[in-house]
Amino acid sequence: MNIIVCVKRVPLTQEVDLEIDDSGKKIKEDALAYVINDWDNYAIEAAVQLQENQGGEVTAVTIGNEDDEEVLRRALAMGADRAIRIDPGDLVLDGYLNASILAKTITDLEYDLIFTRVQSEDHNTGMVGVMLAEQLGLAHAAVCNGIEPEDGTVKVRVELEGGIDEVSRVQLPALLTIQTGINEPRYVSIMGIRKAKKKELKVMSLEDLGFAAEDLTPQTLIEAVFLPPETEGAEMIEGNPAEMAEAVIRIMGEKGVTV
Amino acid sequence: MGHIFVIAEHRNGEIRDITFEMLQKAGALAQDLSCSVTAVLLAGANESFGENLAKWADRVLVFEDDRIKTYDSDLYIGILAALVKEEQPLLTLMGHTSWGMDYAPALAARTGYPLATDATDILLEDGRPQMIRQMYGGKLFSRVSFSPSAGYMITVRPGAFQTDGAGEKSGEVVSQNLPEELESPRREFLEFEDTAAGDVDITQADLLVSVGRGVGDADNIETVQELADLLGGTLSCSRPVVDKNWLPKYHQVGTSGKSVKPKVYLALGISGAFQHVAGITGADCVIAVNKDKKAPIFRVADYGIADDLFTVVDALKEKTKSG
Numbered sequence: 001m002n003i004i005v006c007v008k009r010v011p012l013t014q015e016v017d018l019e020i021d022d023s024g025k026k027i028k029e030d031a032l033a034y035v036i037n038d039w040d041n042y043a044i045e046a047a048v049q050l051q052e053n054q055g056g057e058v059t060a061v062t063i064g065n066e067d068d069e070e071v072l073r074r075a076l077a078m079g080a081d082r083a084i085r086i087d088p089g090d091l092v093l094d095g096y097l098n099a100s101i102l103a104k105t106i107t108d109l110e111y112d113l114i115f116t117r118v119q120s121e122d123h124n125t126g127m128v129g130v131m132l133a134e135q136l137g138l139a140h141a142a143v144c145n146g147i148e149p150e151d152g153t154v155k156v157r158v159e160l161e162g163g164i165d166e167v168s169r170v171q172l173p174a175l176l177t178i179q180t181g182i183n184e185p186r187y188v189s190i191m192g193i194r195k196a197k198k199k200e201l202k203v204m205s206l207e208d209l210g211f212a213a214e215d216l217t218p219q220t221l222i223e224a225v226f227l228p229p230e231t232e233g234a235e236m237i238e239g240n241p242a243e244m245a246e247a248v249i250r251i252m253g254e255k256g257v258t259v
Numbered sequence: 260m261g262h263i264f265v266i267a268e269h270r271n272g273e274i275r276d277i278t279f280e281m282l283q284k285a286g287a288l289a290q291d292l293s294c295s296v297t298a299v300l301l302a303g304a305n306e307s308f309g310e311n312l313a314k315w316a317d318r319v320l321v322f323e324d325d326r327i328k329t330y331d332s333d334l335y336i337g338i339l340a341a342l343v344k345e346e347q348p349l350l351t352l353m354g355h356t357s358w359g360m361d362y363a364p365a366l367a368a369r370t371g372y373p374l375a376t377d378a379t380d381i382l383l384e385d386g387r388p389q390m391i392r393q394m395y396g397g398k399l400f401s402r403v404s405f406s407p408s409a410g411y412m413i414t415v416r417p418g419a420f421q422t423d424g425a426g427e428k429s430g431e432v433v434s435q436n437l438p439e440e441l442e443s444p445r446r447e448f449l450e451f452e453d454t455a456a457g458d459v460d461i462t463q464a465d466l467l468v469s470v471g472r473g474v475g476d477a478d479n480i481e482t483v484q485e486l487a488d489l490l491g492g493t494l495s496c497s498r499p500v501v502d503k504n505w506l507p508k509y510h511q512v513g514t515s516g517k518s519v520k521p522k523v524y525l526a527l528g529i530s531g532a533f534q535h536v537a538g539i540t541g542a543d544c545v546i547a548v549n550k551d552k553k554a555p556i557f558r559v560a561d562y563g564i565a566d567d568l569f570t571v572v573d574a575l576k577e578k579t580k581s582g
Contacts (some may be wrong), residue, residue, distance in 0.1 A: 005445025181502030
């Protein structure tokens with residue numbers, strides 16, 4: 001079972017004050033720390049587990065600059081066999097262009113399954129995987145939280161709203177978008193990442209893939225970004241811990257919850 | 260006259276709320292654009308959902324066939340792509356739901372119409388739609404425009420638009436034939452399974468003490484459970500806690516877990532992703548504790564404490580014990 005897994009590095013924004021840059025169209029990214037997109041960690045683990053059980057090879061693909069290779073090295077350390085980085089240069093990418101670039105990268109590779117994230121932690125669009133499937137003419141299932149190979153097909157669980165899973169059978173080759181919680185991603189040590197440096201990591205440009213400039217027009221554009229209005233929201237409780245606890249107990253009492 | 264399409268979503272014989280929320284917004288946009296609202300329904304034979312939608316649309320196009328009784332990826336995309344190519348709607352609205360995320364991007368790719376996802380609002384700029392959406396888990400908003408096209412596609416966040424009462428239209432219900440050259444599905448539906456049933460019923464609790472990613476470690480769950488016990492509350496959690504196997508799924512509040520309606524919801528170390536917030540709209544009072552004073556949870560909470568959750572948990576335990 002040959003599997004391609006698409007991964008991405010994202011800025012860590014929890015517990016960070018975001019600042020908007022001078023263009024007004026994106027945040028200042030220089031000071032942020034970067035991590036693997038949470039969903040991708042599960043997607044890599046799912047691919048490596050299938051490879052361990054079924055044989056075959058795992059190829060990790062990312063679109064990004066040299067710093068983004070960190071996420072590929074991590075995938076290699078987790079058990080991927082090779083990695084490909086597509087360098088988009090200065091091009092501003094939307095979901096459509098991400099899918100188009102991945103489609104051209106993957107189309108000549110051998111695969112039975114492609115795994116992508118349900119969504120990325122930065123733009124949260126949740127569209128690249130399924131768009132990629134359509135561009136490659138593949139069967140697909142979005143938001144998968146279970147995968148079981150069954151002679152020439154995969155039985156998948158799709159997570160619906162309200163705690164309901166939809167179980168279905170998908171013909172191969174197929175693309176699945178992987179939901180968090182599907183497995184327990186393995187620990188990656190510094191030593192593991194160092195060892196993985198011996199594995200193949202190929203870098204390609206958009207020209208290498210045969211893109212002409214006119215093929216690279218985005219379908220959507222961010223006109224402006226803005227921080228949520230500060231005024232709305234919670235009444236903040238201040239004071240020392242005992243005072244805060246007292247306020248919480250009092251509010252609970254007012255709402256009919258007595259301790 | 261152009262059309263705005265709304266693709267209906269239904270499960271187990273019921274039209275889902277997102278459908279009416281989209282129809283409500285479509286009605287407002289249609290007035291500004293002087294165009295009509297078309298609801299599109301794919302359903303099993305003789306399910307007669309169409310009449311429900313007619314109150315909200317100028318026209319209801321109904322495809323009835325037992326092959327589409329439940330959602331089918333390939334058939335939805337095939338049927339809708341043929342319809343969109345024929346009718347060229349100016350705007351197509353779909354739910355930003357698990358199923359919407361399954362077919363909308365493929366439908367956009369097949370028709371060539373640009374797609375933007377997860378709208379919390381839709382605006383018009385020179386007769387062309389723009390949309391507002393959130394990024395970075397709700398910490399940043401953005402306004403997104405489309406490159407010029409015959410039509411545009413948007414998926415809509417559940418709960419983003421409110422419906423006010425019953426619809427007042429009486430649209431014509433038009434039965435449609437499935438396209439003849441439909442490819443056979445490559446994905447076969449087997450069954451639905453309820454994964455959220457379990458030992459604890461969080462939907463009936465008056466007080467929920469709820470933990471999120473901020474709890475940091477499985478070992479820290481216990482101290483929060485102790486607090487819940489002392490306060491006479493029930494322990495619940497947000498998605499990351501279940502993803503990491505720190506608590507079973509039946510504790511999970513949110514879109515993919517359960518919707519709850521306690522008198523008080525005490526959110527400890529929960530950032531407030533919209534999928535979580537969607538599950539607590541029925542709570543009478545939300546008190547949030549989070550180290551990050553910019554966490555989105557504070558925008559929906561009634562009361563907030565910007566501090567370490569363990570500081571507050573320990574103080575509450577102290578307070579409760581000392582009476």
